[in-house]
Amino acid sequence: MTAAAPAPPAFGTSRPEASRMIADRAADALLKELDAWRKPGLVSRIDSGSHNDMDADLLATSAETLRSFFVEFAAAGQHDAPMEELRELGLRVEAAMLAARGGVNMHRGAIFGLGLLCAAAGYMQSAIVPSRVAEVLRRRWGHAIMRGPSPLFSHGAAALRQHGAGGARAEAAAGFCSVHEIGLPALQRDRLLRPDDRDAAAVQACFALIATVQDTNLLHRGGAEGQQIAAAMAEAFLGRGGVGMMDWRERAAAAHAAFVALGLSPGGCADLLAMTLFVDSISRPGERQ
C-alpha cells in the first residue's frame, strides 16, 4: 500500500498569505451576515431590529476592525497555539472591540466563534487528512475550551445557572455541530433552490438555527419563554415552506416585526450564521466570493 500524499495547503501557498485569506473570509462572513435581510430581531442594512445601541454601520466598522485580528487567530492556529494563547488573544480582541465602541458588545460571540474557527483553519493547513474545520477545532481545543476559566457574571453565565444553557462555549467545544448539521445544509440546499436570490439561503439558515439552538442572547432578553416563542416562530416559518414559498419575504418580515415587538434578538444565531457562511466559504477556496 502506498502512503497518501500530503494534501496541498487549502489556502494560498505561504503561511502569511493563507492566514490573510482565512481572515478575509471571516470578516467577509460577518459582512454577509449583516447584509442578509430579513433575519428576525437582528441588525441588518435595513434596520436595527431589536437593538437600540448598535446599527449596520457600527457593526460593519467593527467587522473591518476584526479583519486584522482574525489574521492573528489564523497564524496562532498555524503554529498550533495552546488554548491559553488563544484565550489571551480572544480577551485582547474583545477588550479592543469594547473600547472602540464605548463598551457596547458588538461582536463578542463572533470574536469567540470565528476566532476559534480561524485558528482551526490555520491549523488545518498542515493536516494530511482533510477534515471539516469545526471537527479540527473540537479535537484540538474542545477539551481545553470547556476546562478553561469562564466569566462569572456574564449573560452566558446567568443563562447557564438559570436554564442550564451551555451557550457559546459548549457549542465551540462540541465542534459547532449546529453550523455543520443545521446552518450549512440549509444554506447549501436553499442556494441551489434559489440561486438568484442574494438573501434567501442565508435567511433560511438563520431561521433553521433559531428553531434549534439554545441562544443565550434570547434567554437573557426573554427568558425561557422568549426562547420558546422565538423557536416556535422559526419552526412555523420553516414548516410553511420557508424561503421556498413565493411570499417568504412577507412572512419573514412578519416574524421580524414580532421579534422586535417582544425585544427578542437571536445574537448567538447571528454569530452561528456568520460561522456557517465562513465554513461554506473556506470549503470553496478557489471560488471568488
Ligand SMILES: CC(C)(COP(=O)(O)OP(=O)(O)OC[C@H]1O[C@@H](n2cnc3c(N)ncnc32)[C@H](O)[C@@H]1O)[C@@H](O)C(=O)NCCC(=O)NCCS
Ligand atoms: C466564550 C465567552 C466569550 C462566552 O461568554 P459567556 O458564556 O459568558 O456568554 P455571553 O453572554 O457573554 O455570550 C457571548 C456571545 O456568544 C453568542 N452566543 C450565544 N448563544 C450562543 C450559542 N448557542 N452558540 C454560539 N454563540 C452563542 C452571543 O453572541 C453572545 O453575545 C467567554 O467564555 C470568554 O470571554 N472567553 C474568553 C475568550 C476566549 O476564550 N477566547 C478564545 C479564543 S477566541
Ligand SMILES: Nc1ncnc2c1ncn2[C@@H]1O[C@H](COP(=O)(O)OP(=O)(O)OP(=O)(O)O)[C@@H](O)[C@H]1O
Ligand atoms: N446582525 C446582528 N444583529 C444583532 N446581533 C448580532 C448580529 N450579528 C452578531 N450579533 C451578536 O449578538 C451579540 C450582541 O447581542 P446583544 O446586544 O443582544 O447582547 P448583549 O450586549 O450581551 O446584551 P443586551 O444588549 O441584551 O444587554 C454580539 O455578541 C454579536 O456577536
